[in-house]
Amino acid sequence: MTYLPKPKFHHPDIETNELGFTHRDYEGPISTLCAGCGHDSISGAIIRACFELSIEPHRVAKLSGIGCSSKTPTYFLGQSHGFNTVHGRMPSVLTGANMANRDLLYLGVSGDGDSASIGFGQFAHAIRRGVNMVYIVENNGVYGLTKGQFSATSDKGSKSKKGVANRDTPIDLVAMALQLGATFVARSFSGDKGQLVPLIKAAIEHKGAAFIDCISPCVAFNNHEGSTKSFDYVRAHNAALNSLDFITGRAPITADYAPGSVEDVKLHDGTTIKLHKLAEDHDVRDKGAAISALHRIQARGEIATGLVYLDSDPDDLHANLNTIARPLNTLNDADIVPGVAALAKINAALR
Ligand SMILES: Cc1ncc(C[n+]2csc(CCOP(=O)(O)OP(=O)(O)O)c2C)c(N)n1
Ligand code: SF4
Ligand SMILES: [Mg+2]
Numbered sequence: 001m002t003y004l005p006k007p008k009f010h011h012p013d014i015e016t017n018e019l020g021f022t023h024r025d026y027e028g029p030i031s032t033l034c035a036g037c038g039h040d041s042i043s044g045a046i047i048r049a050c051f052e053l054s055i056e057p058h059r060v061a062k063l064s065g066i067g068c069s070s071k072t073p074t075y076f077l078g079q080s081h082g083f084n085t086v087h088g089r090m091p092s093v094l095t096g097a098n099m100a101n102r103d104l105l106y107l108g109v110s111g112d113g114d115s116a117s118i119g120f121g122q123f124a125h126a127i128r129r130g131v132n133m134v135y136i137v138e139n140n141g142v143y144g145l146t147k148g149q150f151s152a153t154s155d156k157g158s159k160s161k162k163g164v165a166n167r168d169t170p171i172d173l174v175a176m177a178l179q180l181g182a183t184f185v186a187r188s189f190s191g192d193k194g195q196l197v198p199l200i201k202a203a204i205e206h207k208g209a210a211f212i213d214c215i216s217p218c219v220a221f222n223n224h225e226g227s228t229k230s231f232d233y234v235r236a237h238n239a240a241l242n243s244l245d246f247i248t249g250r251a252p253i254t255a256d257y258a259p260g261s262v263e264d265v266k267l268h269d270g271t272t273i274k275l276h277k278l279a280e281d282h283d284v285r286d287k288g289a290a291i292s293a294l295h296r297i298q299a300r301g302e303i304a305t306g307l308v309y310l311d312s313d314p315d316d317l318h319a320n321l322n323t324i325a326r327p328l329n330t331l332n333d334a335d336i337v338p339g340v341a342a343l344a345k346i347n348a349a350l351r
Pocket of ligand 1: 070118138145
């Protein structure tokens, strides 16, 4: 046996969602990652978000590249579609799948090595094309699977387990995603489920390219003193721009909010993000301000987390290409072979 399934029995009064599914219905087999790996907490947050949103598991396509992070889709949403691509190629496979069937919810899971090194071009083009997806990078600043080499997101001066300092300038994937036109951009921390779960829920409901850079410490190779991606370092330097509650159109709003402390951000489908501003001057709709906030907070030696930028009326690749609304596998012969007259018209337009 190459994996350990979880037992199916559960307490008769266990919590169920609107579809009657339990939390277990969104899980996968038992994780084989190192005990304490940040990536497992992100899997937990994805499971929680999908459970709370009552997503039908068969409506999700989860795709990944290669790395410990890219192994994680095995451990969540065991009843969903999955595609483990080759290293750095998740974005193009996801784009192709999305083009063929826009009815699924696309969840791309990748690592800092997978997306900021070998797959950097793929990351850039999927984001700039506005593919409707949730793209999560589980960012530990190392190549965990190949035993701890510095990755392209490792901070300058951050030390390896053997004490060697990284000399290269890091790639900030959040700044890149903003520059490339992502319409939902966030950063979070695997150790902060209270922030991460609503961010994932909001990203799922967002109909455009949603990117979440999630710092996810590697307990085996990058959780020591001197590392800027360790649990202790991130906890001590976390500068949250905001925290949020994600409210679907159906759910009653139960929490009490002090007047003026919360901003409602409506998404086009009627869902609402209740945004608690922690940095008073941060406007999530102002891209220029978002880029300056990133630089300002980084210059203080801190890490900006939360919802960094949101375009609440995004375009996506299908709208830009004016593609057919139906999944390609539902098209019949008449749709696919429009006939001689249609061909003559196309030829005439090219003369
Ligand atoms: C084409 C190719 N080159 C190199 C490798 C070796 N390799 C496997 S995973 C990996 C890096 C993974 O790092 P990251 O994406 O950060 O994932 P993590 O393990 O840290 O979660 C590398 C270089 C490979 N599998 N395929
Ligand atoms: S090597 Fe690092 S990234 Fe990989 S499973 Fe272990 S702790 Fe997680
Ligand atoms: Mg990594």
